[in-house]
Amino acid sequence: MEFTVLTIFPEMFPPFWENGIIRRAIEQGIISASAINIRDFTTDRHRTTDDRPYGGGCGMVMKPEPLADAIRTARANAPSSKTVLMTPQGRPFNQRVAEELSLVEGLIFVCGRYEGVDERICRHFIDDEISIGDYVLTGGELASMIIMDAVTRLRPGALGGEESAARDSFSENVLEHAHYTRPRNFEGDEVPDVLLSGNHREIEKWRLETSLIRTFLKRPDLLRERPLSPHEINILKNWCSDIET
Numbered sequence: 664m665e666f667t668v669l670t671i672f673p674e675m676f677p678p679f680w681e682n683g684i685i686r687r688a689i690e691q692g693i694i695s696a697s698a699i700n701i702r703d704f705t706t707d708r709h710r711t712t713d714d715r716p717y718g719g720g721c722g723m724v725m726k727p728e729p730l731a732d733a734i735r736t737a738r739a740n741a742p743s744s745k746t747v748l749m750t751p752q753g754r755p756f757n758q759r760v761a762e763e764l765s766l767v768e769g770l771i772f773v774c775g776r777y778e779g780v781d782e783r784i785c786r787h788f789i790d791d792e793i794s795i796g797d798y799v800l801t802g803g804e805l806a807s808m809i810i811m812d813a814v815t816r817l818r819p820g821a822l823g824g825e826e827s828a829a830r831d832s833f834s835e836n837v838l839e840h841a842h843y844t845r846p847r848n849f850e851g852d853e854v855p856d857v858l859l860s861g862n863h864r865e866i867e868k869w870r871l872e873t874s875l876i877r878t879f880l881k882r883p884d885l886l887r888e889r890p891l892s893p894h895e896i897n898i899l900k901n902w903c904s905d906i907e908t
């Protein structure tokens with residue numbers, strides 16, 4: 664999987680690629696990543712990447728020519744890549760989109776700055792528009808990092824034995840149970856006894872129940888993404904009847 668980011672701030676990316684699972688995935692050749700400076704594709708003395716908007720108004724728009732040339736170069740270097748524009752107008756990013764993107768050969772991320780990119784780029788050079796959420800950002804760079812993070816961990820081999828064992832379709836659709844580690848008593852708050860019991864059936868039962876109940880209480884919308892098994896529905900029913908009594 665090859666990641667290419669087109670940005671006017673390429674220096675934002677090495678720190679992101681030099682840590683944790685991403686770094687290990689690069690070292691293991693599971694992914695490769697590079698940032699292309701759009702400014703390198705300007706032709707004027709001032710290396711201008713933006714210009715005033717037609718129709719007037721405040722703010723600047725990213726010029727189409729440098730972007731088009733940068734995208735062409737990125738595609739020449741990574742031919743079977745999908746070109747993704749990070750934009751508020753994009754389809755909402757979620758785990759399902761991450762899984763879909765993790766199957767492609769390569770991803771070229773176009774990161775907007777100023778008021779956005781010239782519409783001719785969106786029309787003729789973009790294969791997919793993706794948004795990471797409904798809030799105002801100063802650029803698309805962080806959005807591209809979020810996608811690279813979520814997609815990398817889905818690539819075979821990216822997660823070590825431990826993490827990949829923890830990963831399955833169930834765990835990627837519900838909130839996690841509470842996590843505890845030493846000390847047993849932290850400032851007066853004790854770890855639940857079941858977790859110290861050594862009874863793995865009871866521990867798994869507790870983890871499944873608390874995970875389902877937390878999701879039901881905090882993010883019921885996630886439960887609509889994935890049908891619950893009769894067993895899981897029973898867990899929620901029992902819990903609800905317990906609080907009714």
Ligand SMILES: CC(C)(C)c1cccc(C(=O)NCC2(NC(=O)c3cccc4nocc34)CCCCC2)c1
Nearest residue numbers: 749750751775776778779794795798799800802806
């Ligand atoms: C209604 C809503 C969403 C609040 C909104 C409405 C109007 C503008 C924005 C906004 O943020 N414009 C600035 C801009 N944002 C983004 O790139 C961006 C934002 C959010 C999620 C993203 N995912 O990828 C990229 C994303 C960065 C500078 C270049 C122009 C785009 C937001």
